[in-house]
Amino acid sequence: MPDLSVELAGVKLKNPLMVAAGTPTINSKAMIKCIKYGAAAVVSKTITYAKLHRLQPRPRFYVVHPESVDSGFYSLYSVELMSELPPEEAVEDLSIAVKYARRYDAIVVASIAGRSMDEWVKLSSTVEDAGVSMIELNLSCPHVEAEEGSLMGKIAGSDPYIVGKIVSTVKSTVEVPIAVKLTPHGADPLAVALAADKAGADIVVATARFQGLVVDIDSMRPVVWGGLGGYGGPWMSPISCSWVYRIVKSGVRACVVGSGGIAGYEDILRFLMLGCRSVQICTAIIMHGFQFIARTLKALDNWLADRGFSSVNDVVGVALPNIVSFEELDRVSVYKSGIDRGKCISCMRCSRSCFYEAIKIMDGEVTVDQELCTGCGLCASICPSKAITLRRIG
Numbered sequence: 152m153p154d155l156s157v158e159l160a161g162v163k164l165k166n167p168l169m170v171a172a173g174t175p176t177i178n179s180k181a182m183i184k185c186i187k188y189g190a191a192a193v194v195s196k197t198i199t200y201a202k203l204h205r206l207q208p209r210p211r212f213y214v215v216h217p218e219s220v221d222s223g224f225y226s227l228y229s230v231e232l233m234s235e236l237p238p239e240e241a242v243e244d245l246s247i248a249v250k251y252a253r254r255y256d257a258i259v260v261a262s263i264a265g266r267s268m269d270e271w272v273k274l275s276s277t278v279e280d281a282g283v284s285m286i287e288l289n290l291s292c293p294h295v296e297a298e299e300g301s302l303m304g305k306i307a308g309s310d311p312y313i314v315g316k317i318v319s320t321v322k323s324t325v326e327v328p329i330a331v332k333l334t335p336h337g338a339d340p341l342a343v344a345l346a347a348d349k350a351g352a353d354i355v356v357a358t359a360r361f362q363g364l365v366v367d368i369d370s371m372r373p374v375v376w377g378g379l380g381g382y383g384g385p386w387m388s389p390i391s392c393s394w395v396y397r398i399v400k401s402g403v404r405a406c407v408v409g410s411g412g413i414a415g416y417e418d419i420l421r422f423l424m425l426g427c428r429s430v431q432i433c434t435a436i437i438m439h440g441f442q443f444i445a446r447t448l449k450a451l452d453n454w455l456a457d458r459g460f461s462s463v464n465d466v467v468g469v470a471l472p473n474i475v476s477f478e479e480l481d482r483v484s485v486y487k488s489g490i491d492r493g494k495c496i497s498c499m500r501c502s503r504s505c506f507y508e509a510i511k512i513m514d515g516e517v518t519v520d521q522e523l524c525t526g527c528g529l530c531a532s533i534c535p536s537k538a539i540t541l542r543r544i545g
């Protein structure tokens with residue numbers, strides 16, 4: 152059995168799977184379920200004094216392409232706000248989860264969002280008193296708009312200077328490690344990560360969701376609640392991976408936690424291979440239930456065991472040396488496509504997508520004109536029957 156334990160900012164996690172702040176961590180009852188299903192850490196719903204962010208709109212969820220949830224081609228659009236509990240009650244509830252987590256060798260992370268420096272200070276010291284192992288600063292909430300307060304959510308989280316100020320203030324208030332959740336929405340997550348790192352953040356989480364707007368063309372209004380919403384899904388994990396790579400490559404001292412679009416053990420491995428020691432997951436658990444946690448951990452364990460890895464740490468950062476820079480891209484080699492006629496189903500998808508006009512019907516058969524083929528590889532990639540191969544010829 153491979154050892155799944157990792158270390159995150161000096162705190163031992165029994166495995167790399169953290170449940171991100173959201174519906175699966177809405178209260179201690181839900182957090183306890185995550186822990187029972189094997190999560191090493193749970194991040195609470197964000198605790199805030201902002202009343203408008205505690206009162207949930209109803210209804211607030213819309214799944215785009217629900218028929219494709221199992222195949223992973225869906226998006227989750229939602230306007231679930233922060234914890235409904237006022238901070239005093241939320242903290243009491245947190246301490247129940249903390250007690251329970253200890254029994255299961257798991258940890259609880261408190262997510263907080265202040266509107267002013269005073270609130271950031273008050274919230275951080277209150278949740279530390281509840282016994283949490285880490286504090287996560289929600290500097291990513293997609294629902295926060297500029298007029299509500301420049302020290303909250305994606306608005307504050309887009310400004311490296313403000314993020315630095317909040318981090319150093321909270322850092323000087325508490326002793327537990329501090330995580331900063333980065334927004335990908337209208338921000339430069341690398342610049343923000345660098346500012347957070349400089350200000351003393353122990354962890355950066357890359358990244359939270361985007362803000363979206365889904366309009367129904369029949370009613371001519373946005374679906375369900377009629378306004379903007381958070382927008383994410385499995386499609387966003389390569390975007391998060393690109394930020395993780397840039398942040399890791401920048402040499403930050405803070406640990407980088409991968410998040411955004413994780414749909415299974417393969418995504419966890421991708422983030423680990425880019426240098427993360429742990430990941431955070433929310434949407435996949437909403438879509439598949441708490442069982443997703445146990446299933447994914449088992450699959451991760453199996454993958455490592457099948458390949459003879461004795462520890463999950465052995466894959467951390469292994470993909471980094473294989474990433475080719477823009478300058479180093481191969482602009483010299485010559486490639487040409489060829490079609491295996493036995494496999495070709497004559498759907499002509501390759502031909503429609505060949506903008507070099509290299510694929511055509513000749514003598515009744517789909518053929519690649521070797522003179523016109525530029526070796527771009529699109530046809531091989533798009534072919535549904537895998538009939539096209541790209542060969543390097545020079």
Ligand SMILES: Cc1cc2nc3c(=O)[nH]c(=O)nc-3n(C[C@H](O)[C@H](O)[C@H](O)COP(=O)(O)O)c2cc1C
Nearest residue numbers: 171172173196197231289359360411412432433434
């Ligand atoms: C319904 C829902 C509620 C969320 N609530 C919170 C929250 O209270 N605080 C927070 O920091 N992030 C919240 N998030 C963001 C997630 O923690 C996570 O950063 C984001 O969804 C990307 O990860 P994922 O693709 O695994 O969901 C929420 C996400 C969803 C979908």
